[in-house]
Amino acid sequence: MRLALSLISGLALLITAVAPLLFFFDQLSEAGLRNLLLIAMLGWFGTAVIRERVPAE
Amino acid sequence: MTRYLTTSTEPPQEYERERVPDQALKGPGSFWGMYAGEHTAGTEFMIGPLFIAWGVSAMNLIIGLLVGNLIAVLAWRFITAPVATGLRQTLYFKLEQICGRRLVTGYNLANGLLFCFLAGAMVTVSATAVGVPFPNMQMPGFNDLLPTGIAWTVTCVVIGTMMTLVAIKGYAFVARMSNIAAPWMFLIFVACGVVTLKRLGSTDLTELLKPAPGTPERIGFWGVVFFSAFCNAAMHIGMADMSILRYARKTSSGWAAAAGMYLGHYVAWICAALLLIYWTRAHGADPTVGVPPGIMVYDAVGWAGIVCVIIAGWTTANPTIYRAGLALQGALPKLSSAQATLLAGSICTIAGVFPAFAMNLLGFVGIYGTILAPVGAVIVVDYFFAEKWGLATNPAARFGRTFNLNVLIAWWLPVGIGLWLSFGHGVPAHFLPLPCWIACGLIYTVLTKRESSSLASATSA
Numbered sequence: 001m002r003l004a005l006s007l008i009s010g011l012a013l014l015i016t017a018v019a020p021l022l023f024f025f026d027q028l029s030e031a032g033l034r035n036l037l038l039i040a041m042l043g044w045f046g047t048a049v050i051r052e053r054v055p056a057e
Numbered sequence: 058m059t060r061y062l063t064t065s066t067e068p069p070q071e072y073e074r075e076r077v078p079d080q081a082l083k084g085p086g087s088f089w090g091m092y093a094g095e096h097t098a099g100t101e102f103m104i105g106p107l108f109i110a111w112g113v114s115a116m117n118l119i120i121g122l123l124v125g126n127l128i129a130v131l132a133w134r135f136i137t138a139p140v141a142t143g144l145r146q147t148l149y150f151k152l153e154q155i156c157g158r159r160l161v162t163g164y165n166l167a168n169g170l171l172f173c174f175l176a177g178a179m180v181t182v183s184a185t186a187v188g189v190p191f192p193n194m195q196m197p198g199f200n201d202l203l204p205t206g207i208a209w210t211v212t213c214v215v216i217g218t219m220m221t222l223v224a225i226k227g228y229a230f231v232a233r234m235s236n237i238a239a240p241w242m243f244l245i246f247v248a249c250g251v252v253t254l255k256r257l258g259s260t261d262l263t264e265l266l267k268p269a270p271g272t273p274e275r276i277g278f279w280g281v282v283f284f285s286a287f288c289n290a291a292m293h294i295g296m297a298d299m300s301i302l303r304y305a306r307k308t309s310s311g312w313a314a315a316a317g318m319y320l321g322h323y324v325a326w327i328c329a330a331l332l333l334i335y336w337t338r339a340h341g342a343d344p345t346v347g348v349p350p351g352i353m354v355y356d357a358v359g360w361a362g363i364v365c366v367i368i369a370g371w372t373t374a375n376p377t378i379y380r381a382g383l384a385l386q387g388a389l390p391k392l393s394s395a396q397a398t399l400l401a402g403s404i405c406t407i408a409g410v411f412p413a414f415a416m417n418l419l420g421f422v423g424i425y426g427t428i429l430a431p432v433g434a435v436i437v438v439d440y441f442f443a444e445k446w447g448l449a450t451n452p453a454a455r456f457g458r459t460f461n462l463n464v465l466i467a468w469w470l471p472v473g474i475g476l477w478l479s480f481g482h483g484v485p486a487h488f489l490p491l492p493c494w495i496a497c498g499l500i501y502t503v504l505t506k507r508e509s510s511s512l513a514s515a516t517s518a
C-alpha cells in the first residue's frame with residue numbers, strides 16, 4: 001500500500017515537473033497544462049493525506 | 058525569504074534550557090529539506106516582482122542574487138553553525154546568560170511583533186489568491202498602504218482568523234503539511250517561470266529582465282547583493298537559527314542553507330519576477346504598481362497556482378504566528394500559550410488587512426534584520442572572542458544580573474542610528490543590518506572590556 005502511494009506521489013511530482021516543459025516545447029496546450037497540474041496536485045496531496053492514515057508496515 | 062521565520066520541523070519547546078543531548082542530533086539530510094521548504098514561501102511571490110518594480114537590471118539581479126545568496130550561506134556555515142553546534146542552546150537561553158532575563162524580554166517583544174507583521178504580509182499574499190474568483194474584490198497594488206475595501210478586509214480577517222485558530226490547535230499538522238507541500242510548491246514556482254518564458258517567446262533572461270522604459274532604477278548590483286545576503290540577517294548573523302542548527306551533528310550542516318537560498322531566493326524569485334515582466338509586456342501593467350500575485354499565478358498555471366499561493370502563505374504564516382506567540386509569551390509570561398498565540402494572530406490579521414507590509418516587503422525585511430540581527434554580534438563576541446580578549450563570558454549569568462546595560466547600549470545605539478538613516482534620510486534598509494551588527498559587536502566589546510577592567514581593579518584594590 002505504501003509503495004503504491006509512493007509511486008503515485010512520485011508520478012504526481014514528475015507530472016508537475018514535466019508538464020510545463022511539454023507546454024514549452026508545444027507538446028501540450030495551455031488548458032492541458034492547467035488540467036495536468038491540477039490532477040498532479042490532487043495526486044500529490046491526496047496520497048500524502050492517505051499516507052498519514054496508513055499505519056507503517 | 059522568509060523562513061525567516063518558519064522552523065516547521067523544529068520540535069517546539071524541546072531542550073529550551075539545556076544542551077541538546079547527543080541522541081537528539083540530526084544528520085545533514087534533515088536540514089537540507091527543511092531549508093529548501095522554508096525559503097520557498099508565499100512572500101517569494103512578492104519579492105521577485107518587487108525587484109522589477111524597483112527597476113532592477115538583468116545582470117544586477119542574476120549576478121547580485123548569486124553573490125548575495127553565497128554570502129548568506131557562508132554566514133550560516135561559518136558563523137551560525139559553529140556557535141549553534143558548539144553551544145547546542147537556543148538563542149533565547151544564550152541571550153539570557155549574556156543579557157539577563159529582563160533584557161531578553163524586550164528582545165522577545167520586538168521579535169514577536171516583527172514576526173506578527175511578517176505573518177501579516179503572508180496573509181496579504183494569500184488573500185490575493187483567495188480573491189481571484191471574486192472579480193468585484195479590489196486587490197491592492199504595490200503603492201497601496203490601506204485596505205482596498207470591505208471585501209478585501211473581510212477576506213484578510215477570515216484568512217487571518219483561520220491561520221490563528223490552526224496555529225493554536227494544529228501546529229503539528231501544519232508543520233507536516235509544510236514539509237509535504239515544499240517540493241510541489243517549488244515546482245509550481247518553476248512552472249510559472251517556464252510558462253511565462255514560453256508566452257514571452259524568449260529564454261534570453263538578460264533581455265527579458267530589462268527594466269521597463271520609464272521605470273527608475275531604485276536598486277543596483279550592491280542593493281541586490283545586500284538584500285539577498287541580509288534579508289535573513291536575523292536568522293544567520295542574528296543567530297536565531299541557533300535554535301535549529303543546535304540539532305546538527307556537524308557544523309557542515311550549515312551548508313544546507315544553500316538549498317533555501319538557491320532554490321527559494323534565486324530560482325523562485327526570478328520565476329516570480331518573470332510573472333510581472335509578462336504582465337508588463339503583454340497586458341501593459343505598470344511595473345511600479347504591480348499585479349497581485351494571486352492573479353498572476355492563476356493566469357500562468359491555473360488553480361494549482363492559486364492553491365500554491367494559499368498554501369505557501371499558510372504554511373509559512375502558521376509557524377510564524379506560533380513563534381510570535383512564543384516570543385510574546387516570553388515577554389508577557391502571564392499569558393497562556395493559546396492566549397499569546399491568539400494575541401499574535403490578532404496582530405498578524407490586522408497587519409494583513411493593511412497591504413503596507415506586503416507591498417513594502419523589501420524595506421520591511423531590511424528593518425527586521427536591522428533591529429534583530431545586531432544581538433547576534435553579542436553572541437559572536439561572547440563565543441569566539443571573549444576569552445581571548447579577557448572579557449567576561451555570560452556576564453549576566455556570572456554576575457547574577459537580570460539586565461545587562463552594556464548589551465542594551467550596544468544593541469540600540471547602532472539600531473537607533475540605522476533607523477534614523479532609513480526613515481529620516483532614505484537609506485535603503487537592506488544596507489543597514491551588517492553595519493549595525495558590526496557596530497553592536499564593537500560597542501559591546503569596548504563596554505564589556507571597560508567593565509571587566511574596572512571590576513578587576515576594584516577586586517585587586
